[in-house]
Amino acid sequence: MKNYNLFRSPQLTVYGQNAFNRVGIETSLRGMRALIVSDKIMESLGYVEKCVDFLRTENVQSEIYTGVNSEPTDLYVEESLALFKEKRCDVIISLGGGSCIDTAKAVAVLATNGGYIGDYMGGVKDAAISPVPHIAVPTTAGTGSEVTDATVITNVSNDEKMMIKQRAFMPAVAIVDPLLSMSSPKKVTAATGVDALSHAVEAYLSKRAQPMTDNLALSAIKLIVSNLKRVYENPDDVEAREAMSTGSMYAGMAFSNASVCLVHGMSRPIGALFHVPHGESNAMLLPAVLEFSKEACKERLATIGRIFSEDANKMDIDGASNFAVEQIRNLCMDLNIPNLKDWGIEQDKYESVIRKMASDAVKSGSPNNNPRIPTQSEIEELYRICYDYQFSGSGVF
Template sequence: MEKYAAFRSPQTINYGRDAFKEVGKEAASRGKKALIISDKVMGSLGYISECRDILSQEGVDSVVYSGVASEPTDVFVDEALTLFKKENCKIIISLGGGSCIDTAKSIAVVATNGGYVGDYMGLRKIATVNPIPHIAIPTTAGTGSEATDATVIANTTTDVKMMIKQPAFLPEVAIVDPILTVSSPKHVTAATGVDALSHAIEAYLSKHSHPMTDTMALSAMNLIVNNLPNAYEDGEDIDARENMSLGALQAGLAFSNSSVCLVHGMSRPIGALFHVPHGYSNAMLLPAVLEFSKESATERLADLGRIFEPEAENYSNKKAADIAVSSVKRLCLNLNIPNLSGWGIDKQEFESVVSKMATDALASGSPQNNPKVPVQHEIEELYKVCYVYEFSSEDKVK
């Protein structure tokens, strides 16, 4: 290592089967009234009522905001923050996917530091007051948001996804229970799974990676590559679900401390303008971006190629890196990930905003962490490539 590195994580991480049952004890030591941030799907599955029952058994009262839908927005943050203050809550519990967790992170910080959540973007406003204690409970194996100090919130006025990263946004407690992910349908398992893989890959390729993040990223890639197909084909495979949950958690810890790269920089504008869920937009971009970056990241992509195909241990780095890219393509094909055109995005409308998306991607800062740093016209061209991108069905790189 040429210089020191930092590694941040939640104060407590409870993970494994039935970890959900610990939410009552974790909450009771931090306050007696909780605001649960969730969505209607979690309500219909019974997870919200189960959470409230566990809290009640430990003497913790609760109220629910279930207005989060798809990608998190500043409107959700404002609405939930109003309820938090009205009900005089003392802790926040997020229960759901990354959108619920990111919304809760924002409330926890703004509740004690004031202002508009967008004020914290780019470190324009620093959170100097401790946030409200936040217990994050993911119900998908994908975003890793339960272990990161970043939140992504859409500005509904400018149609920009605001990437905000400060230590104060890190949840105090993460509860990762794979049993909660069994309810995820196949398409959600696919999208969130490739999202987690992209986190691990980008954490490993990032210019800010270091030995601690490398350890987490390599473990995450191994867990995800070897378990995502099984979790997708058989949602009841609890072993695969457990390994995916652990992989997503490790990927979150990795990228939170080393940062993401070009995939995420390009993904956010797609979500903001076309409302494509984050996991899908990452998956749509990942293979093409890896092809773009390959020559500048051959050695590290070779490590990924050897995870996909252990026999590549004896291959050259170039050949193993080629295997990595072709294997990611094939994985996306097998998971039925569509390209942007297949998602239904109008071509003319897409092309009319390519320049804006490229500008917004660069402004996020993430592309600058990429092994090969793109300029504006290269990102514009990548967007066009990804619009009609065909995922490969080839079996192996010869």
């Protein structure tokens, strides 16, 4: 009988202000020609050029792919992989949000193992050969992808978000510099912040939670709850930015090892079909899914409620668990998170794909980690509830 747990993380994590300055040093230890996977925004902000300069100082040559301009797709993977091979690169740097990091993860594995990225979904194909060294540099505080062994890539031929999780997808190095997130617009700060919160909450509530992930998840929740509104209202608050970067990293480590649950299972199809950014779709779903799950995880939700306020210590478990859901709902409202209707999704089109979205959610496996495992029909009903969900409401379950 298994009585132990596994915990995976990058070989090295460099974090804190000016951590980005080490990208040249860490790259030179692993290769001499780097492919930088990034996007046009990072290029326009000067981050890509700064990365090239750091590499040049360490005599590392570089090639640049900035074609990632939405949620990661198999086309971005194919394009960047072709460039990697053409230029005979031997190390990969991802610089940007989760889309850039997830794209680079796929390239790192395919460069040595071959095949199509979808082959690795569900463990059908095992990435048995060590991947190309990947140095992940996040510029948002939200996805935590820099410290996870999972990647989510959209198959553009059928609009399916392929959730792929294998040890080989873990970056070799994570460089987490809060100063890189200073340029994030308020909307991105809000969405990625609630994304990080959903990672931590789901890791703590997951049926696969373990002591190490519990500690990381609760630490992440404390940091995020204390700093998300603060950095949203004052984007130049470096201390709050640093706390959010650390919280996001902790949450990533937690969910990478404990897995995510129903929120993520439902979120991916929304992103694939309606191109809602992953962090924002998670935020849209989180309160309603917690209400649905509440009866099966009251004690853990009560613990989360007590993080929001010491007043919850005076409440019984029912009161504190209700308080947790209420506070998360209020946080989404304060951060101006829209529901799916307000985001601009047409109701008729949305209704027409609810069955497919629910089927894809079940197929992902994430709902099976939820404290209350839903049926497909219950997931379909949750999609309907979330369409015009009111964060200012008092609950629907």
